[in-house]
Amino acid sequence: MTKYLVLILVIGVVIWLVTAANARARAQSRRGEQTASTPVQDMVRCAHCGVFQSKADSFEARGVYFCSREHERLR
Protein backbone atom coordinates (compact mmCIF):
# COMPACT_ATOMS: atom_id res chain seq x y z
CA MET A 1 0.00 0.00 0.00
CA THR A 2 2.83 2.41 0.87
CA LYS A 3 4.39 1.59 -2.52
CA TYR A 4 1.28 2.93 -4.31
CA LEU A 5 1.24 6.06 -2.20
CA VAL A 6 4.85 6.78 -3.15
CA LEU A 7 4.03 6.10 -6.82
CA ILE A 8 1.05 8.48 -6.72
CA LEU A 9 3.23 11.09 -5.00
CA VAL A 10 5.96 10.73 -7.66
CA ILE A 11 3.41 11.01 -10.50
CA GLY A 12 1.90 14.05 -8.79
CA VAL A 13 5.29 15.74 -8.52
CA VAL A 14 6.11 14.97 -12.17
CA ILE A 15 2.76 16.43 -13.34
CA TRP A 16 3.33 19.52 -11.16
CA LEU A 17 6.83 20.01 -12.56
CA VAL A 18 5.62 19.68 -16.19
CA THR A 19 2.74 22.12 -15.58
CA ALA A 20 5.03 24.64 -13.90
CA ALA A 21 7.56 24.39 -16.74
CA ASN A 22 4.79 24.87 -19.34
CA ALA A 23 3.41 27.91 -17.53
CA ARG A 24 6.89 29.43 -17.39
CA ALA A 25 7.47 28.76 -21.10
CA ARG A 26 4.08 30.27 -21.98
CA ALA A 27 4.79 33.38 -19.91
CA GLN A 28 8.18 33.78 -21.57
CA SER A 29 6.78 33.40 -25.10
CA ARG A 30 4.02 35.90 -24.27
CA ARG A 31 6.65 38.40 -23.17
CA GLY A 32 8.60 37.70 -26.35
CA GLU A 33 5.54 38.36 -28.51
CA GLN A 34 4.86 41.63 -26.73
CA THR A 35 8.35 42.96 -27.31
CA ALA A 36 8.18 41.78 -30.93
CA SER A 37 4.80 43.42 -31.64
CA THR A 38 5.76 46.72 -30.01
CA PRO A 39 9.24 47.58 -31.25
CA VAL A 40 10.99 50.35 -29.38
CA GLN A 41 10.54 53.52 -31.40
CA ASP A 42 12.58 56.66 -31.17
CA MET A 43 10.27 59.31 -29.72
CA VAL A 44 11.05 62.94 -30.44
CA ARG A 45 9.48 66.15 -29.17
CA CYS A 46 8.13 68.87 -31.42
CA ALA A 47 10.20 72.01 -30.84
CA HIS A 48 7.11 74.16 -31.39
CA CYS A 49 4.21 72.54 -29.51
CA GLY A 50 6.08 69.93 -27.46
CA VAL A 51 4.05 66.94 -28.64
CA PHE A 52 5.81 63.57 -28.61
CA GLN A 53 5.71 61.35 -31.65
CA SER A 54 7.84 58.78 -33.41
CA LYS A 55 10.94 60.00 -35.18
CA ALA A 56 9.73 58.44 -38.44
CA ASP A 57 6.61 60.68 -38.45
CA SER A 58 8.48 63.84 -37.56
CA PHE A 59 10.12 66.48 -39.67
CA GLU A 60 13.71 67.26 -38.86
CA ALA A 61 15.33 70.62 -39.44
CA ARG A 62 18.91 71.17 -38.37
CA GLY A 63 18.78 68.67 -35.50
CA VAL A 64 15.39 69.86 -34.22
CA TYR A 65 12.19 67.88 -34.70
CA PHE A 66 8.69 69.07 -35.52
CA CYS A 67 5.34 67.28 -35.57
CA SER A 68 4.32 68.87 -38.86
CA ARG A 69 5.57 71.05 -41.69
CA GLU A 70 3.38 73.81 -40.27
CA HIS A 71 5.24 73.85 -36.95
CA GLU A 72 8.58 73.63 -38.71
CA ARG A 73 7.60 76.77 -40.61
CA LEU A 74 6.30 78.55 -37.46
CA ARG A 75 9.51 78.06 -35.49
Ligand SMILES: [Zn+2]
Ligand atom coordinates in the same frame (compact mmCIF):
# COMPACT_ATOMS: atom_id res chain seq x y z
ZN1 LIG B 1 4.11 70.66 -33.18
